[in-house]
Amino acid sequence: MAEIEAFDLVVFGGTGDLARRKILPALFKRFCAGQMPSPSRLIGAARSKMSAAEYCDFVRAALREFCDAADGREVDQFLEHIDYVTLDAMGDQGWQKLADKIGTQTVRAFYFSVGPSLFKELAERLHKWELVGPDSRIVVEKPFGRDLETARALNRVLCSHFDESQIYRIDHYLGKETVQNLMAVRFGNMLFEPLWNAQYIDHIQITVAETVGVHGREAYYERAGAMRDMVQNHLMQLLCLIAMEPPAKFEPDAVRDEKLKVIRALDTVEPHHIVRGQYTQADNVPGYREDVGNPRSTTESFVALRCQLSNWRWAGTPFYLRTGKRLKSRDSQITVVFKDAPHSIFGPEAGRHNNELTIQLQPNEGITLDVTIKEPGQGGMRLMDVPLDMSFAEALGPDADAPDAYERLIMDVIRGNQTLFMRDDEVEAAWAWTDPIIKGWQARGDVPKPYDAFDFGPDMAAQLMRRDGREWRGIKA
Template identity: 70%
Template sequence: MVSRVIPVDPFDLVIFGATGDLARRKILPGLFDRFCDGQMPPEARIIGAARSDMTSEEFRTLVDEAISEFGGALAEDRAAVARFLDALSYETVDAVGEDGWEALRGHLREGFVRAFYFSVGPSLFGDIAERLRSFGLADENSRIVVEKPFGHDLASAKKLNATLAQHFDETQIYRIDHYLGKETVQNLMAVRFGNMLFEPLWNSQFIDHIQITVAETVGVGGRGGYYDKSGAMRDMIQNHLMQLLCLIAMEPPAKFDPDAVRDEKLKVIRALDPVQHHHVVRGQYEAGEGEQSYREDAGDPRSRTESFVALRLNISNWRWAGTPIYLRTGKKLAVRESEIVVVFKETPHSIFGPDAGNHRNVLVIRLQPDEGMTLDVTIKEPGPGGMRLVDVPLDMSFAEALGPGAQAPGAYERLIMDVIRGNQTLFMRGDEVEAAWAWTDPIIESWVARHDVPKPYPPGSSGPGDADLLMRRDKREWREIKA
């Protein structure tokens, strides 16, 4: 299948924090991929900005090394790398001072799209936003991209939104969540709203429950200092899993329009019931063979921060009342896996008798590592001896179904191109962020009030046993996590 790549308008993209880990691993290699795919016009320019004192040539060397390490097979095309590096320049900028801003303004051209990527900590968002305005780098057509975390709680999220709003309109602010850039995440909307097969069944009358799992095999590692102040609830549930929940549960928008989509997502968050404490399980990984415990990774032998969360929630609206949704995420689990499991109800009456067993349709939407979908259907087991029923998967791997020419762009590169286009559909709106925190905060506050201690679990497992009990109390089971 031939990729239908549409180039974006010429642009100037300034990356603050351009020498940092995120820029090296994701942003710059991703932009190189878009360059190789013909999506970046020849006039496009990328300007790195950071406090590190280096020349543009030294910055190009850094980017060259990043592409070699993280750019995959495309990095072997040295001619393409050289052309991409020609589009790069660098300026040393003091984010909280006055130095470098006038020089940075000299890199920007009139009549081009201007985008500013804040690949820095949230504490610098306000300072950079204010200086972009005061030094005349940004105008009413400029866009800013801010990375999570979007606050630490509701109060800090409101403060951050208010700070950004002093200098930029909401239509100019792109809160990036890379999960929304994944091909399969966007396919949630295509599956739901582009197929008559599913939408009539997408409600509590036909769906028994939904599971959303994001499992990681790695621990917190070098992020221990940050993660210990955050935990799985703030780091994953409040944003990544909340976004997946919104896309799987929202009502059909009137049209595929940024605000129409985000309006429907917001309605889902506001319809969430408060979560009872017995519907939440927290976990923390222990030490394993050759592996440190979470507390060792975090550098705090008494830490009560969770590396695992499982919870049951309910959406109080006409579509989903009575259908529980289970979220689960954790570190140092058996496999790296992200998936959404939609479990349909059993048939109201089986004509095949008790020996046929219990069967139901299950739709599994795989987000990573092997993007695709599986639909379990019930058929007769081949052979004589009566009607013996068995469930078999109709499996579609996107890579196999669409062919090698349909290689999907990475999440960051897709979302950055959407910024240049001015398309906010896959970005979080300010009121959406605040609503998510308003639902999350009481859960965290209840842990603090009850001096809750996370349940230990061994590395390479599916999490603490209490997470299984959470499901079994409802006579349900998690889709198994296994290596």
């Protein structure tokens, strides 16, 4: 396990939902793994008026709820590294106290677990109170703007106070163990890389399906929709990793340069290659419009689209992206569908068969390769497809260390490794591709197609594939 230098991590919004659910449990697990050496500290900062002891009680409750950490010696030891300051992001209250609490550690990380409207204020006050040094880093969560114009404005604000090498735009999907393995499978196995192109691959599907609705995020989601919330960032990042050229080295800018080339190679998506949907009431569960309290809402909770890349590796190979709320099951996967053999020696009665590589992101992370074999029994050569299945939990055993995405990403911030974080030009290129799609919907007055909650999405999404003689994989019933 890589050694970690002692650090101070200040979490602005330290009493918020993200801190409670993800940041605090992630840091506790890394503490238990020996990656929070003394005198490292986590300092929560928020408007809530509470003492350090009261914040420790808050942290203890979060650990009990979200990582099953029963009260004990490890929790008590972790809490010794916790401090808190009541702070006003828009004014000067509490900033001197924060300056007094921060130690002499070279590595200082500031996690902006707040809305983007506060980024400028926080950045200015960090510099005003001389809290930023050469090895200081800031972590910012999405949304990175809501269009190209606001993304550029946000980047200008951040880059006016910090060097790009100090800015960590976090996308938790890139921290998932299976997403890491996607790069290992592609670039670490000679078996796949010669076949990873339009000559051998028929198409690629990326699905991120959720059973949850928008409860708790109504105001944000009504402004964003599935396109801004999921496609522009999470699915775009998965597309980049599956389609990118091999970087010269596994280094931050080398990897991000290749991802940027993928985004810039994306063709414009035609309107008939996009399906928007909105879940409706079913099984005593309210529909999207009931959830957000807007009976005329035209915000999409589901998007399916077909896109293509104009480059030598992928010319003519379609990529199908799909994501939605209130679908049949929670199922996120990437499926690489290889082409049929150019000629079947077994005749038409053997049926059509092809190889598929499936990278399961959640749940039950793992990789499956479908291969064609003879169906057991007599009576001729009948073919069937069987999976070569590698579940990470089974293959690596119960003692395998598979950290949560936030564990990995927070430690990468401390190490100063930006490989899994988005660069400013990457964010802006993604918006430059996304904006015309959204503006096209608005200009045409498109209304999302309804679909029943806990179903597979609008019928038109299936038709999108059938027009090409294909069908969706995943979203297991």
